[in-house]
Amino acid sequence: MRGPHEVKTVAVLGCGFVGFSWGVVFARHGRRVHLYNRPSPSLDSVTGRVRTALEFLHGEGAITADEVEAALGRVRTFGELDAAVEGADYVQEALPEDLALKQRVFAEVARLTPADVVIGSSCSGLRRADIVQRVEHCPERCLVAHPANPPHVIPFVEIAGDGASEAAKEAAYALMEAVGQKPVRCREVYGYVLNRLQLALIQQALHLVREGICDVPAVERALTDGLGLRWAFQGPYGVEELNSADLTEGLTKYKAYMIEGFQNLGVVEDYDERFVEEAVAAFRPVMEGRDHDEYLEWRDRMIVRTRMLKDAHAREDER
Numbered sequence: 541m542r543g544p545h546e547v548k549t550v551a552v553l554g555c556g557f558v559g560f561s562w563g564v565v566f567a568r569h570g571r572r573v574h575l576y577n578r579p580s581p582s583l584d585s586v587t588g589r590v591r592t593a594l595e596f597l598h599g600e601g602a603i604t605a606d607e608v609e610a611a612l613g614r615v616r617t618f619g620e621l622d623a624a625v626e627g628a629d630y631v632q633e634a635l636p637e638d639l640a641l642k643q644r645v646f647a648e649v650a651r652l653t654p655a656d657v658v659i660g661s662s663c664s665g666l667r668r669a670d671i672v673q674r675v676e677h678c679p680e681r682c683l684v685a686h687p688a689n690p691p692h693v694i695p696f697v698e699i700a701g702d703g704a705s706e707a708a709k710e711a712a713y714a715l716m717e718a719v720g721q722k723p724v725r726c727r728e729v730y731g732y733v734l735n736r737l738q739l740a741l742i743q744q745a746l747h748l749v750r751e752g753i754c755d756v757p758a759v760e761r762a763l764t765d766g767l768g769l770r771w772a773f774q775g776p777y778g779v780e781e782l783n784s785a786d787l788t789e790g791l792t793k794y795k796a797y798m799i800e801g802f803q804n805l806g807v808v809e810d811y812d813e814r815f816v817e818e819a820v821a822a823f824r825p826v827m828e829g830r831d832h833d834e835y836l837e838w839r840d841r842m843i844v845r846t847r848m849l850k851d852a853h854a855r856e857d858e859r
């Protein structure tokens with residue numbers, strides 16, 4: 541499989557929320573990027589979105605003005621799949637979560653590319669084994685490379701696919717690291733790692749509000765002024781290490797309390813339209829007058845600044 545330094549050109553298939561952002565990731569890290577989307581008119585706006593994202597990163601001091609122009613110079617758009625994957629050393633698929641479409645495109649891309657080109661799917665809930673069902677040419681280089689959204693802001697990516705070869709998974713992992721992402725490898729289970737953690741939390745967030753235990757702003761504050769401040773620097777295992785003398789004590793001393801909690805937290809089996817309307821109304825003040833797009837831009841800005849702080853500390857620790 542092609543190693544990260546051999547990957548000079550990346551084809552990104554599908555340029556919606558996730559695809560255009562993958563384009564930013566690869567282009568800012570020196571790769572030529574072929575962005576493919578249909579219907580092709582959507583392509584007209586894709587380069588603009590890439591430019592806006594790169595300029596945003598420049599505005600935050602994450603990249604220089606020269607890097608913005610250099611990255612843009614590496615991006616090309618394509619309306620035809622065969623032209624988009626021609627010369628690609630890695631392919632990142634980000635098409636809608638539609639199994640038949642992904643099956644068709646994976647079969648086609650595998651036919652069009654050499655056997656040492658890894659093909660990664662951004663899919664959130666589909667199984668790799670299903671996606672590659674129609675692939676005849678070396679299906680073992682097809683895997684899941686599931687990002688957090690948007691990947692140019694949040695670097696976490698999950699490399700999975702139980703039937704994919706070890707070499708393909710290693711190559712995808714190494715490539716992701718080379719382009720500044722923070723990969724993990726995991727088994728192919730529903731939700732992988734990130735969404736399983738997130739679903740557990742969302743479940744409780746809905747339950748707390750539905751049962752009238754607290755309101756929506758209280759849930760948000762518990763994360764943004766509470767747990768979330770730690771979570772950019774340590775996960776639950778790190779938290780337990782510091783909540784006690786050490787992790788061993790944390791996992792044993794609080795075991796009974798935690799097990800009781802796991803069994804009695806309450807679950808949300810369903811919720812109705814009325815709950816959605818009430819939650820939306822209760823959430824509005826949390827946005828402090830920002831509309832959806834302003835809220836998104838503010839979120840991205842805060843995350844990029846947090847990442848720069850983390851990177852600066854990592855560099856300090858290295859010295």
Ligand SMILES: NC(=O)c1ccc[n+]([C@@H]2O[C@H](COP(=O)([O-])OP(=O)(O)OC[C@H]3O[C@@H](n4cnc5c(N)ncnc54)[C@H](O)[C@@H]3O)[C@@H](O)[C@H]2O)c1
Nearest residue numbers: 554555556557558577578634635636637662663664687689
């Ligand atoms: N949005 C998220 O939060 C998120 C996070 C992680 C992973 N994912 C996964 O990433 C993938 C893409 O999600 P998204 O949110 O970017 O979707 P999206 O709908 O925003 O983007 C899909 C893009 O593909 C294009 N497209 C549709 N049919 C096509 C075709 N036949 N040929 C070429 N292009 C076509 C669309 O025009 C659109 O630009 C999905 O598998 C999704 O599960 C999404």
